[in-house]
Amino acid sequence: MAFCSPHTTTSLRSPCTTIPNSGFRQNQVIFFTTRSSRRSNTRHGARTFQVSCAVEQPIVIGLAADSGCGKSTFMRRLTSVFGGAAEPPKGGNPDSNTLISDTTTVICLDDYHSLDRTGRKEKGVTALDPKANDFDLMYEQVKAIKEGKAIEKPIYNHVTGLLDPAELIQPPKIFVIEGLHPMYDERVRELLDFSIYLDISNEVKFAWKIQRDMAERGHSLESIKASIEARKPDFDAFIGTAFLPTNHNKCFP
Ligand SMILES: Nc1ncnc2c1ncn2[C@@H]1O[C@H](COP(=O)(O)OP(=O)(O)OP(=O)(O)O)[C@@H](O)[C@H]1O
Ligand SMILES: O=C(CO)[C@H](O)[C@H](O)COP(=O)(O)O
Numbered sequence: 001m002a003f004c005s006p007h008t009t010t011s012l013r014s015p016c017t018t019i020p021n022s023g024f025r026q027n028q029v030i031f032f033t034t035r036s037s038r039r040s041n042t043r044h045g046a047r048t049f050q051v052s053c054a055v056e057q058p059i060v061i062g063l064a065a066d067s068g069c070g071k072s073t074f075m076r077r078l079t080s081v082f083g084g085a086a087e088p089p090k091g092g093n094p095d096s097n098t099l100i101s102d103t104t105t106v107i108c109l110d111d112y113h114s115l116d117r118t119g120r121k122e123k124g125v126t127a128l129d130p131k132a133n134d135f136d137l138m139y140e141q142v143k144a145i146k147e148g149k150a151i152e153k154p155i156y157n158h159v160t161g162l163l164d165p166a167e168l169i170q171p172p173k174i175f176v177i178e179g180l181h182p183m184y185d186e187r188v189r190e191l192l193d194f195s196i197y198l199d200i201s202n203e204v205k206f207a208w209k210i211q212r213d214m215a216e217r218g219h220s221l222e223s224i225k226a227s228i229e230a231r232k233p234d235f236d237a238f239i240g241t242a243f244l245p246t247n248h249n250k251c252f253p
Helices: 071-082 118-122 136-147 186-191 204-217 220-240
Strands: 002-006 059-064 104-109 151-156 163-169 174-179 192-197
Touching: 002 071, 002 151, 059 071, 059 136, 071 104, 071 118, 071 174, 071 192, 136 151, 136 174
Parallel strands: 059 174, 059 192, 104 174
Antiparallel strands: 002 192, 151 163
């Protein structure tokens, strides 16, 4: 299940098309409309929408969920709805977590880990603990993008567990920050125009995480299970629905 909420933003007022009878007020941001401002149905019955806002400033979307809940998968699909296939930065670090399409750049907030895998082990903290993340840098860089400035964003390498040299990110039309903590820091939360929370049951997310971490990140089954157990208290403390913005509405069944 996913939850999402629109946020009012001055940059998007006039040029946006709104969805009739959607319940959203004129000055709230609506990202999804059909080509003629009418809803359409896919053959599966799901509604599809097209972005129609002509913006001067990047729209910032926060996508939160625990590890393995499908954030990257969801964003790959959403960016193709926004326009163009999403791909890693051309000629850059092959282990970059960033996806770029014609309209959208998706960055992974794991890149703001301040402690690498060894550092977290030594300090006895998980990646979910705010102490393992640099929220000051996250805030400064999201703000810079929103102001139309390029950033040199660090990279957390999931293959090696190390912090790699930074990559250059240019301001896109739509900037998505996906990860564990897009809504944890109040300053970052204030920069979001729209937020989404993927609320996946433990049974499903752990199954997805195990197959992904074994196949793509080289972890053993035992180490993944140990990590899942170690992370449970921090998930409740720092990630769950408690950190959603107060105006967060359930909008996907
Ligand atoms: N809707 C889905 N149906 C089936 N499998 C899915 C779905 N969404 C994600 N998965 C699978 O779950 C695994 C984890 O997905 P993904 O990498 O997108 O999660 P994530 O939230 O981005 O994880 P992390 O934060 O750890 O990088 C992947 O192997 C993916 O194929
Ligand atoms: O919670 C996570 C989000 O992806 C990861 O576990 C965290 O980023 C640490 O990564 P790794 O397990 O590859 O060291």
